[in-house]
Amino acid sequence: MGKRELIDAMMGCTDDSDFDQIKAAIGTDYVWTKPETDELVEIAFEAMEHGRFDYLKHLRIRQFYRELLWAYAGYAFDENMKRLAKEILPIRSLDIWSFWNQEYEINRGYYNNRIATWNSEDMDIEFSAYDGLYHVNSVTTSLAFIRDGALFSRKYGVENYPEMQTPQRTDDKDKIYGIFNDIFMDMNDSRQITKRMSPYGPVSFVLDAENILLNDNYCKRITKTNPIHWNEDMSYKDRYFTTYNELFDYKRFCIGNEINNYPFRSRLDKHITLWDQDRVELTPESLKWILVERNNDYTISVQVRDAIKSSLEAVGLANIPVVIRPDVLRHNDIGLATSEDELWSVY
Known part of the structure; x- marks a missing residue:
């Protein structure tokens, strides 16, 4: 036929x-x-x-x-x-959660042996590189998230908070690939692992993985490569993991090639994305804490931390910890999404 x-x-x-x-x-x-x-x-x-x-x-x-x-x-x-x-097409929520949870048990121990956990200067919390899902952004856009009570997509931000949406050099490409209305998250704290600042900003929202991954209202996908590297000849299967078994095949490949020290998102450029999800509500159940990079000028980090704390208090989230990272992260060898001044600007 x-x-x-x-x-x-x-x-x-x-x-x-x-x-x-x-x-x-x-x-x-x-x-x-x-x-x-x-x-x-x-x-x-x-x-x-x-x-x-x-x-x-x-x-x-x-x-x-x-x-x-x-x-x-x-x-x-x-x-x-x-x-x-x-x-x-999406892999089932329960399968993604199961896979992440197994990785959590393995890699939390691995990272804690390789990279020392750390405590904040003013609160009794021990932080690791594997505490949840991580979304990184500029200071101004992060303050817009808090004002809105939600993480939101680039599309939603441009339409509703244009004056607080820090421009990113990937915006045009994200639009043509249909991911401008997606929310991207890392599955580990690659900032702490690589000791490099994120190209997208100095503020990391750390979200409860179970709250996000088991929520069937979110259509979740896991990228195989960072979308900045995509081209029109790549198929959907070139861009995303498509089955639960494929995730485990990839894991075995990493172990066999001794690169399992970078699971999911870090140097291997993997993200979990919430497809066509313009908002993820920030609540005491979904948001664990917020991390702020340590600037060479420590007073800037303090200013950012205090602005975030004030914004959280205004929306009833005063109990969410806001913590300055212990080390200044390397940033001179990465391509920033926009200028460093724009990424750090409070207003």
Whole structure:
């Protein structure tokens, strides 16, 4: 059965008996063009919306569509493709949480042996490099998060807090790849591991991993490479982990090549992203604490810490710890998202 015949057969599929003629063809190694992909996606939606036949309930058809979207290369999904992708592509929340939790147990011990834990100067908290999920940003944008009561995407910030949204050199690229409305997080404190300042700013929001990863309202993805390195020839599967087993295969690869000391996000450039999630509410349950880089001029760090504390108090989050890191981090060998003055500016 050729590609055109397969499309026609799927278009006319109304019940299980129609599967016999397309099962063999589904296994054929076709390369689908963008117009053909669009047509196949439209077939699935028309079938579901008109109640004829729910393709996604049948494992063979579901896997066919997953592989179709995995192979898609180019820029952002259009709206129909995105709706279908959100339904069938993300790894289950429970699987991501299970994997992160196993990594937590292994790597918290590993990092604590390799990198000393540290305590703040004025509160009884021991910090490690693996205390939750980390979102890093500029001072001004961080203050906007607190004012809004939520972490928010770049798109939401530009639309609602344009005067407090620090520009980033990746914005245009994020738009064409359809991730401008995503929220990005690191799965460990790569600042503490690498002793390098983040290109995106001196403020780290540390979020409770269980609260985020087990929340099924968030559509979660894990990048294979930093989006700054993406190009239009890369497929979805080149950009994201697609299955639970693939995560563990990657872990075994890291161990075999002795690079398991950088799990998920650090030098391997992995993020967990919340897909098309414009806001993540900041609450005592979701936000553990906030870390501020130690500037060469310590008084600047104190000024930033105090501004954050004041903002937290104004929105009823006065009990959230705000802590200055113990060491000045290296920053002269990284490409900053914008100027250092803009990243540190309180206003």
